[in-house]
Amino acid sequence: MTQLIQARNGVVTPEMVIVAQKEKLDPEVVRQEIAAGRMIIPANKVHLSKGLSPIAIGKMATTKINANLGVSALAGDPDRELEKIRCAVKYGADTIMDLSTGDDLDLLRTRMIDAVSVPVGVVPMYQICEELDDILDMTKQNILDVVEKQAKQGVDYMTIHCALLQRHIPLVDSRLTGIVSRGGSLTAKWMVAHNAENPFYEAFDELCEIMKAYDVSWSLGDGMRPGCLHDASDQAQFAELSVMGELTKRAWEHGTQVMIEGPGHVPVDQIADNMRRQAKECFEAPFYVLGPVVCDVAPGYDHITSAIGATIAAFNGAAMLCYVTPKEHLGLPNLEDVRVGCVSYKIAAHAADIALKRPGARERDDEMARARYAFDWEKQFALALDPERAREYYYQARQDANDEKAQRSDLAQLSPKELPAVPNCARAQALENGDAPNEDFCTMCGPKFCAMRTTADLIRLRKLQEEQPSDGN
Amino acid sequence: MTQLIQARNGVVTPEMVIVAQKEKLDPEVVRQEIAAGRMIIPANKVHLSKGLSPIAIGKMATTKINANLGVSALAGDPDRELEKIRCAVKYGADTIMDLSTGDDLDLLRTRMIDAVSVPVGVVPMYQICEELDDILDMTKQNILDVVEKQAKQGVDYMTIHCALLQRHIPLVDSRLTGIVSRGGSLTAKWMVAHNAENPFYEAFDELCEIMKAYDVSWSLGDGMRPGCLHDASDQAQFAELSVMGELTKRAWEHGTQVMIEGPGHVPVDQIADNMRRQAKECFEAPFYVLGPVVCDVAPGYDHITSAIGATIAAFNGAAMLCYVTPKEHLGLPNLEDVRVGCVSYKIAAHAADIALKRPGARERDDEMARARYAFDWEKQFALALDPERAREYYYQARQDANDEKAQRSDLAQLSPKELPAVPNCARAQALENGDAPNEDFCTMCGPKFCAMRTTADLIRLRKLQEEQPSDGN
Numbered sequence: 001m002t003q004l005i006q007a008r009n010g011v012v013t014p015e016m017v018i019v020a021q022k023e024k025l026d027p028e029v030v031r032q033e034i035a036a037g038r039m040i041i042p043a044n045k046v047h048l049s050k051g052l053s054p055i056a057i058g059k060m061a062t063t064k065i066n067a068n069l070g071v072s073a074l075a076g077d078p079d080r081e082l083e084k085i086r087c088a089v090k091y092g093a094d095t096i097m098d099l100s101t102g103d104d105l106d107l108l109r110t111r112m113i114d115a116v117s118v119p120v121g122v123v124p125m126y127q128i129c130e131e132l133d134d135i136l137d138m139t140k141q142n143i144l145d146v147v148e149k150q151a152k153q154g155v156d157y158m159t160i161h162c163a164l165l166q167r168h169i170p171l172v173d174s175r176l177t178g179i180v181s182r183g184g185s186l187t188a189k190w191m192v193a194h195n196a197e198n199p200f201y202e203a204f205d206e207l208c209e210i211m212k213a214y215d216v217s218w219s220l221g222d223g224m225r226p227g228c229l230h231d232a233s234d235q236a237q238f239a240e241l242s243v244m245g246e247l248t249k250r251a252w253e254h255g256t257q258v259m260i261e262g263p264g265h266v267p268v269d270q271i272a273d274n275m276r277r278q279a280k281e282c283f284e285a286p287f288y289v290l291g292p293v294v295c296d297v298a299p300g301y302d303h304i305t306s307a308i309g310a311t312i313a314a315f316n317g318a319a320m321l322c323y324v325t326p327k328e329h330l331g332l333p334n335l336e337d338v339r340v341g342c343v344s345y346k347i348a349a350h351a352a353d354i355a356l357k358r359p360g361a362r363e364r365d366d367e368m369a370r371a372r373y374a375f376d377w378e379k380q381f382a383l384a385l386d387p388e389r390a391r392e393y394y395y396q397a398r399q400d401a402n403d404e405k406a407q408r409s410d411l412a413q414l415s416p417k418e419l420p421a422v423p424n425c426a427r428a429q430a431l432e433n434g435d436a437p438n439e440d441f442c443t444m445c446g447p448k449f450c451a452m453r454t455t456a457d458l459i460r461l462r463k464l465q466e467e468q469p470s471d472g473n
Numbered sequence: 474m475t476q477l478i479q480a481r482n483g484v485v486t487p488e489m490v491i492v493a494q495k496e497k498l499d500p501e502v503v504r505q506e507i508a509a510g511r512m513i514i515p516a517n518k519v520h521l522s523k524g525l526s527p528i529a530i531g532k533m534a535t536t537k538i539n540a541n542l543g544v545s546a547l548a549g550d551p552d553r554e555l556e557k558i559r560c561a562v563k564y565g566a567d568t569i570m571d572l573s574t575g576d577d578l579d580l581l582r583t584r585m586i587d588a589v590s591v592p593v594g595v596v597p598m599y600q601i602c603e604e605l606d607d608i609l610d611m612t613k614q615n616i617l618d619v620v621e622k623q624a625k626q627g628v629d630y631m632t633i634h635c636a637l638l639q640r641h642i643p644l645v646d647s648r649l650t651g652i653v654s655r656g657g658s659l660t661a662k663w664m665v666a667h668n669a670e671n672p673f674y675e676a677f678d679e680l681c682e683i684m685k686a687y688d689v690s691w692s693l694g695d696g697m698r699p700g701c702l703h704d705a706s707d708q709a710q711f712a713e714l715s716v717m718g719e720l721t722k723r724a725w726e727h728g729t730q731v732m733i734e735g736p737g738h739v740p741v742d743q744i745a746d747n748m749r750r751q752a753k754e755c756f757e758a759p760f761y762v763l764g765p766v767v768c769d770v771a772p773g774y775d776h777i778t779s780a781i782g783a784t785i786a787a788f789n790g791a792a793m794l795c796y797v798t799p800k801e802h803l804g805l806p807n808l809e810d811v812r813v814g815c816v817s818y819k820i821a822a823h824a825a826d827i828a829l830k831r832p833g834a835r836e837r838d839d840e841m842a843r844a845r846y847a848f849d850w851e852k853q854f855a856l857a858l859d860p861e862r863a864r865e866y867y868y869q870a871r872q873d874a875n876d877e878k879a880q881r882s883d884l885a886q887l888s889p890k891e892l893p894a895v896p897n898c899a900r901a902q903a904l905e906n907g908d909a910p911n912e913d914f915c916t917m918c919g920p921k922f923c924a925m926r927t928t929a930d931l932i933r934l935r936k937l938q939e940e941q942p943s944d945g946n
Binding site for chain 2: 072101126129130169170172176177178179180181182184185186188189192193195227228229230231267268269270294295296297298299300301303304305307308311312315326327329330331332333334343344346347348350351352354355356357362364365366368369370372373380381383384385386389390392393394396397398400401444445448449450451452454455456457458459461462465
């Protein structure tokens, strides 16, 4: 009995109650959304029994973010990878995808599922490929065996590239970067070599039955996602999307939950149309997009190029955003990259939730505005998406100012011992400058140019004038 | 004779010819756009004589970015600040605003104008304030004197908060963060204390005559820009915008060039409307926006929160984007912050130019896609907006992989001496792994999971099949 089947039967499950609380929605609304396929709760029964905290993915829920992690044959230490996973969850990842390749995949995955209470996704093709000497030897039984094994381990959703068909392959000839999905390209190679249809497509009904038994959710993989702006919104991409729509219906008939994976690299002007098209072709099944990256010339900054695209995508209907780290296109992310990637995507998700006017979405921002106006630095740090980074930069700027003062004979240096211990800039600066301790300002503008302080002054003046009418009145 | 007056007289100036070449536009189109007030060339005659390279700001031109710099009374060393300015120009700043406060403002500004060939902007209020013991002592003559002095120094555009009127001040009572513009708040304080109208508004015609004499462009400052999402698109902001429209017409009557300064902090769903409203109220005078920041809870990451807003703003008509650095809301930016701020904003500007289908905007991106597909790492670095960062991260990922291998007995370590010298990942990896040297892949996926390599394989397979029809056919 999957969440979908129970929702259709009118049953509000305990998991629906939990996500309703998290989303500030009525449990009955959650049930209806799940029954209609517009929302999923990716919650494998095995993972639930191990302490999974269920979440909802769908248009009515807040925007979710996913962090891709995993070791590779060339790099990665399992203990360090678990550290990255904990870091991702700390900085807001709602789900984790294990994209590990190499040996010992089962051990690492089991440790991951035991370690985190967020849903875990996987791409079965990677393990299928690792367990064979040559991917061309892959049989339907290999596919079913690996998917069943991973379902048993407690994987909550699986990305499988079922919708890339033989007739789509010639459509990539006009592309600059061909097929950039790893799973998609390996599947296509198998199809070309055997002159046969996509084996995952052929096994679709049997796969559905495995997914159903554990309530693993589908993430229908987009093997044909564009790998550069030039290739965006092309025939190959949209032909596959149309098959994804067909498979969405078939998966629903089996009672399995479905979300759809999306691009990738898309220019800003095409993102809204991509979202509308997916909703239409796939009957509003939740859309899970990778970025999208909105320009191709910024390696080292693709967490930013893609956070821009992700915000626009979420504002136009995407339900989950797969993070991109600063190392994208260059190498595997380290701990710091994972942190920066997660925070960048929390920004995208949160900005979209505010713009979509989700209940209470802006409350934390308004609190921050009040803390800024009150010069309450500790509260500002506490409200920040990354409190440690905000604090670090605040003190770094103070230290920089001090260093520069040391080089300038015309400025008196701040006492270094006062630097690290001072929680409130306003008080500290006032003390250091010999000003009255009730003066409020920060290092950015200094007391003379602090706009908020000046505003406070002029409000006091206005009040005074109201109480004591001026001579002119 | 300003660019505007000459354009109206049908004269195509040498500066118009230069920007036409830069923008791939017909010089006559540039003249028409300037004559209509939809485009400006901020080029003080003094700075032109010192080697300014003119640029165009307007809807028909590519999106420009500005970097705010300057020392403050509490921090900043002039030599270090000039280093930051050179860094900003290196990473793509089209203009520099000198927001210095403290002593020696004339010396630093003159050095800046001599040092850079990009337009320099300034906020005269800061120097007015520094030259007085109390801003409340400010007279009309102080204003005219400082503006004339700065115009003589060669400043190309000036941000002056002329449009914040007495009747607007009570409108901030419902705000969370009051007036966050430094110039705006000081002006408002003066107005309240003297119960008098904005002295910059009162001196507007005389200011126009000074600007006209040197061809200094107006940047009509938005003293009422919102300082948080809560305050966005409120009465105070739009009341001031309406006065900006009135002043735009008056400035044009004097023959001076005008752009309009805009917000600030704006939720994603309100940005397009803000752009449309400015175009309408200000007769399509170029819009120069600060960010906007799209969420308030990410101090330390406001280059990202604002690059999102800036991209959407530029796509909807903003002509210039004022950068925001990672230190925004926390302190003054250091060299690294300036670099990251500039690259983030080049991304925003470039993504918008691509989306607006400006001629040739995507060429560099397509070149990057080709370089990626060809595994040409040196070319990828060369095409990157920040080549040094891309190279650094590429080798950092390789080093991380090596470090992890050192901790895993099951993986052979790469020879460290090979690491720094290897320009092409594919060749390097192949050599290290003992594979054939013509194998192409990178550290991210390794040879077995490289999608681009797999695509190349399957294309070879398809060609082979076409040449030798299979048995089945």
